[in-house]
Amino acid sequence: xxxxxxxxxxxxxxxxxxxxxxxxxxxxxxxxxxxxxxxxxxxxxxxxxxxxxxxxxxxxxxxxxxxxxxxxxxxxxxxxxxxxxxxxxxxxxxxxxxxxxxxxxxxxxxxxxxxxxxxxxxxxxxxxxxxxxxxxxxxxxxxxxxxxxxxxxxxxxxxxxxxxxxxxxxxxxxxxxxxxx
Amino acid sequence: xxxxxxxxxxxxxxxxxxxxxxxxxxxxxxxxxxxxxxxxxxxxxxxxxxxxxxxxxxxxxxxxxxxxxxxxxxxxxxxxxxxxxxxxxxxxxxxxxxxxxxxxxxxxxxxxxxxxxxxxxxxxxxxxxxxxxxxxxxxxxxxxxxxxxxxxxxxxxxxxxxxxxxxxxxxxxxxxxxxxxxxxxxxxxxxxxxxxxxxxxxxxxxxxxxxxxxxxxxxxxxxxxxxxxxxxxxxxxxxxxxxxxxxxxxxxxxxxxxxxxxxxxxxxxxxxxxxxxxxxxxxxxxxxxxxxxxxxxxxxxxxxxxxxxx
Numbered sequence: 358x359x360x361x362x363x364x365x366x367x368x369x370x371x372x373x374x375x376x377x378x379x380x381x382x383x384x385x386x387x388x389x390x391x392x393x394x395x396x397x398x399x400x401x402x403x404x405x406x407x408x409x410x411x412x413x414x415x416x417x418x419x420x421x422x423x424x425x426x427x428x429x430x431x432x433x434x435x436x437x438x439x440x441x442x443x444x445x446x447x448x449x450x451x452x453x454x455x456x457x458x459x460x461x462x463x464x465x466x467x468x469x470x471x472x473x474x475x476x477x478x479x480x481x482x483x484x485x486x487x488x489x490x491x492x493x494x495x496x497x498x499x500x501x502x503x504x505x506x507x508x509x510x511x512x513x514x515x516x517x518x519x520x521x522x523x524x525x526x527x528x529x530x531x532x533x534x535x536x537x538x
Numbered sequence: 539x540x541x542x543x544x545x546x547x548x549x550x551x552x553x554x555x556x557x558x559x560x561x562x563x564x565x566x567x568x569x570x571x572x573x574x575x576x577x578x579x580x581x582x583x584x585x586x587x588x589x590x591x592x593x594x595x596x597x598x599x600x601x602x603x604x605x606x607x608x609x610x611x612x613x614x615x616x617x618x619x620x621x622x623x624x625x626x627x628x629x630x631x632x633x634x635x636x637x638x639x640x641x642x643x644x645x646x647x648x649x650x651x652x653x654x655x656x657x658x659x660x661x662x663x664x665x666x667x668x669x670x671x672x673x674x675x676x677x678x679x680x681x682x683x684x685x686x687x688x689x690x691x692x693x694x695x696x697x698x699x700x701x702x703x704x705x706x707x708x709x710x711x712x713x714x715x716x717x718x719x720x721x722x723x724x725x726x727x728x729x730x731x732x733x734x735x736x737x738x739x740x741x742x743x744x745x746x747x748x749x750x751x752x753x754x755x756x757x758x759x760x761x762x763x764x765x766x767x768x769x770x771x772x773x774x775x776x777x778x779x780x781x782x783x784x785x786x787x788x789x790x791x792x793x794x795x796x797x798x799x800x801x802x803x804x805x806x807x808x809x810x811x812x813x814x815x816x817x818x819x820x821x822x823x824x825x826x827x828x829x830x831x832x833x834x835x836x837x838x839x840x841x842x843x844x845x846x847x848x
Binding site for chain 1: 540541563565566567569570573574575577578579580583608835838842843
């Protein structure tokens with residue numbers, strides 16, 4: 358399937374500003390960074406989580422535990438013929454019990470990835486709360502899930518795709534919206 | 539790279555990329571066993587049947603643990619107490635298990651090629667857990683996984699396989715897997731235990747264990763399978779230990795940091811001394827732990843491949 362480039366929604370500076378604002382909002386909502394931890398969903402959620410973590414450190418001067426979650430084994434479409442998923446590593450080497458856990462992903466769409474992530478997290482312990490931070494919310498939810506912290510709301514049609522590129526993974530920072538061609 | 543085979547029958551039939559895919563997937567699965575809740579829902583609603591025509595503890599239990607950690611249901615069939623005793627053929631047994639709507643058969647059989655034959659006759663997945671002297675692919679995969687963990691790579695490693703090569707499916711699967719990934723394999727055994735033509739696989743042979751150990755990054759010590767000794771040529775036990783047994787004295791002269799592996803169960807005082815089996819060079823129990831991750835990866839991949847075909 359070829360993608361026709363449509364428009365750049367966020368550039369490098371606006372991505373970083375959005376992440377900084379999310380960091381401020383997380384601190385405000387949780388009254389500081391004590392008892393916080395961050396878990397990014399593979400792949401790009403992990404890098405956004407690391408960036409939020411760095412921003413929190415810059416603001417509060419405190420390290421926040423940051424982990425990575427692979428949700429492949431919890432997907433609800435594993436049994437459907439949707440191509441073969443690759444199982445990647447989950448790395449949560451800290452205790453999530455009684456923490457305020459910020460779950461981080463790049464794009465919030467149907468909500469099914471987040472549903473899978475919530476199931477996975479519960480297998481690791483019982484956080485005091487789980488809050489959701491996403492760089493882009495593009496709408497079209499299929500489950501009763503919403504984000505607590507949003508970098509940018511981008512109304513889309515289902516025919517479009519949102520492509521998040523991050524320096525750590527793609528070599529550049531930008532968010533594009535494209536029409537499936 | 540995606541997995542397309544419904545079965546895992548042997549490493550002979552896999553490409554290097556497919557072997558790497560299993561190893562990488564296993565690396566991700568290893569973490570599941572470190573959790574407090576050691577279970578993921580990936581194979582929920584699937585049924586795996588352990589069909590073992592030969593005695594086995596660690597392979598059967600390892601597969602059972604692996605399948606359960608993926609949330610599959612596991613049924614164990616001991617052929618000693620099944621209709622096999624009444625003369626049911628292997629294919630009939632397999633077709634009945636398929637008719638019960640099981641998804642995966644994990645089979646050990648004393649005849650070489652039994653798994654291949656069953657896989658051809660059935661729609662459902664067949665995983666070879668050891669067939670005669672032919673292959674034992676998951677054992678070799680966990681050996682290679684353990685080596686990769688220790689050395690970071692397989693390419694260029696010198697791996698010695700010592701002992702009863704002739705009767706060993708573990709040796710054959712290891713030779714296939716290691717040479718495909720670029721390791722150099724040396725087989726070391728008394729001549730009567732080296733099968734004719736084994737050099738055709740690309741492995742070197744030797745009967746000088748001390749010389750072999752000097753150059754080996756790792757030595758995989760095979761079990762002497764005395765239960766297969768039915769009048770065939772077999773060395774005398776003490777004589778074998780003296781000439782080929784891996785002892786502390788031999789390891790002193792071996793390559794520094796040499797890794798000692800054994801597929802189990804160990805005959806202490808025949809293939810290796812107790813001091814070596816429990817010593818700092820031994821990774822024997824790590825192999826057992828890694829076996830779960832490797833088998834989880836294989837179960838996951840074959841069941842995904844089947845979904846993709848339907």
